[in-house]
Amino acid sequence: MVEMSLEMKEKRDHLLRESAKKIASTKVAKRAAEIDAEGVFPRDIAELFFQQGFLSVMLSEEYGGMDGDITAFCIIAEEIAYACGSSSLMILAHSVGLMPLMMGGNDEQKKRFYERVAKDHALAAFALTEPEAGSDAASLKTTAVLEGDHYILNGSKCFVTNGGAADLYAVFVTTRPGERTKGISVFMVEKDTQGVTIGKREEKLGMRGSDTTDLIFENAVVPKENLVGAEGGGWELAMMTLNLSRPAIGAQAVGIAQGALDFAIDYADKRIQFGQKLADFQGVQFMLADMAMQVEAARAVVYKAATLLDQKVYERDRMSAIGVDKLSAMAKCFASDAAMRVTVDAVQILGGYGYLKDYPVERMMRDAKVTQIFEGSNQVQRVIIARNLLRRA
Ligand SMILES: Cc1cc2nc3c(=O)[nH]c(=O)nc-3n(C[C@H](O)[C@H](O)[C@H](O)COP(=O)(O)OP(=O)(O)OC[C@H]3O[C@@H](n4cnc5c(N)ncnc54)[C@H](O)[C@@H]3O)c2cc1C
Incomplete structure (x- = not known):
């Protein structure tokens, strides 16, 4: 793999974010309510993501992939989740399904399965x-x-x-x-x-x-x-996978939360009660400010964890030596707790309308909940963080 300079990586990340944002706003957003209402897996969106390369992040470059770049993975997860949680979850589960292979597979296995993904658009x-x-x-x-x-x-x-x-x-x-x-x-x-x-x-x-x-x-x-990998080597690959993927769950949570925050800001700026906009009440402004602080803090820890992982520190010994597992757990736990609080507050800002399916914030609140549960519940993340702080194996 060719080493990218910091400047090249920042440019690549910027372009990737712009392209994910565009796909999210022009194609995914308009399907989000329907996907939620029907509860049917959106195959059209899966095909779109294959074409955009969003499902190739874990593949090596010869297959058009990004060799498991976690920052890229987080950017895609965040921007798609802004529009539709279910669609971003498809990307997450697929990439997580390929991670054991990426880290533990031999060349023959990588060729065989990467080809299935790149050529046949096989989902994992x-x-x-x-x-x-x-x-x-x-x-x-x-x-x-x-x-x-x-x-x-x-x-x-x-x-x-x-x-x-x-x-x-x-x-x-x-x-x-x-x-x-x-x-x-x-x-x-x-x-x-x-x-x-x-x-x-x-x-x-x-x-x-x-x-x-x-x-x-x-x-x-x-x-x-x-x-x-070897017989008996699966647990290590599972733990390495979860360490790599937890920042992306955090990124998904950030995307959902940002979507809810932006909707609540627009709504508060339009809705009139007591002869003035909701956004002119200081009580509402303080809620919005608290929501925005939580989203930004969550984003910061998510991309800090992703950056460390991209320095290829995920070999087991180095990972625990520099506490990447702790940071990865923090990213997932902090961002998902933030997303839950922010989406609940977004519903509150819309009042009774927030409780209706006519508006997207109730969907965002329901989607946010599971980010606190999967990839290790947030209690388990706290166990990992505390164990790390207390330096217990
Ligand atoms: C929508 C969805 C998608 C999922 N996708 C996948 C997937 O693709 N692949 C996959 O393998 N799994 C997947 N999962 C499973 C998910 O990872 C588990 O649900 C999760 O790890 C929790 O396990 P559990 O549901 O059995 O809860 P339990 O382990 O029974 O936990 C129940 C409660 O007890 C708490 N608890 C458990 N142990 C401790 C402890 N030591 N200290 C403190 N509290 C504790 C938990 O935090 C939780 O609140 C998914 C789950 C959901 C809901």
Whole structure:
């Protein structure tokens, strides 16, 4: 990969932000309410994102990608989330699904799966959570047993974002049951694999156009060439993936919050009560000022974490040495808590109209909620931060 100067990177990031903003405002924004109301995965938007290169960030440059540049990933997530949370979540889950491969895959695997993404527009997903293994992901029960040239997978995953729409899944299993983190391995599994079925599609509070499903493995036959990294190396790849992706969840939260704030500002500047604009009441001005401070502070920590990760500090030892895992957790946790507060306040500023589906802020509030839950709940992020502060393994 050619090293980019700081100036070139800033220019690239600026152009990327402008292009994501344009796609968000001209194409995605007008579909957002419909996507939410129908609760159907927007395939037209997925195709648009493939064409724009928004789903190639994790690919190496020879496939038109950005070699996993986290700042670029955050910019796209933020700008698309400004218009539509569900659409940005599609990008997040796809990129997160490719991260174990990006960090742990061999050249043959990267070529094979990157080609599927670049040429066939294959969508990816990340399957870690199980019904009995949420925050305690290391207790997962899905097994993989080597039989000749294949592993046989049995078990089920839940809450898989892009579940039914994806073509490729990064699936975390145990190859040594009972050994928790030491027994976890990760496979790239293709959708049409014998023994793999898509299970229940969830009805959700928010992110309603995101496809959230179960994924079931019944004697699923996966070639041993699809094992990413070493047997037992899956936990480390999962943790490295989450460290890389959490700033992008934070960026998504920033985008949602900025969307709600901007809408509330416009509304307050137009709505007249007591013979004056809402925006002329100091009580409303103070709310807007607090909302704006939270959005800016969240954006700052998100891009600080992203910048550190882009210095390729995500090799495990260096990552904990400089506290990137702490900063990554802070970015996700702070930004998602901010987004929840800001979107609730945006609804408040619109009064009764904020509670109606005629206006986008109630959707933004519902979409913001899950950013506090997935990719490790915000309680789990606080555990990571505190552990780091207290220097415990
Ligand atoms: C819309 C959506 C999309 C998702 N997408 C994906 C995906 O693509 N891939 C995937 O693998 N997973 C996905 N998830 C799953 C998500 O990551 C989990 O829901 C999350 O990690 C929490 O697990 P849980 O739901 O089992 O909650 P639990 O682990 O049961 O936690 C319940 C509550 O207890 C708290 N809690 C748990 N442990 C502790 C602790 N040690 N200290 C303090 N509090 C604690 C939690 O913070 C939470 O408030 C998704 C979830 C949702 C809702």
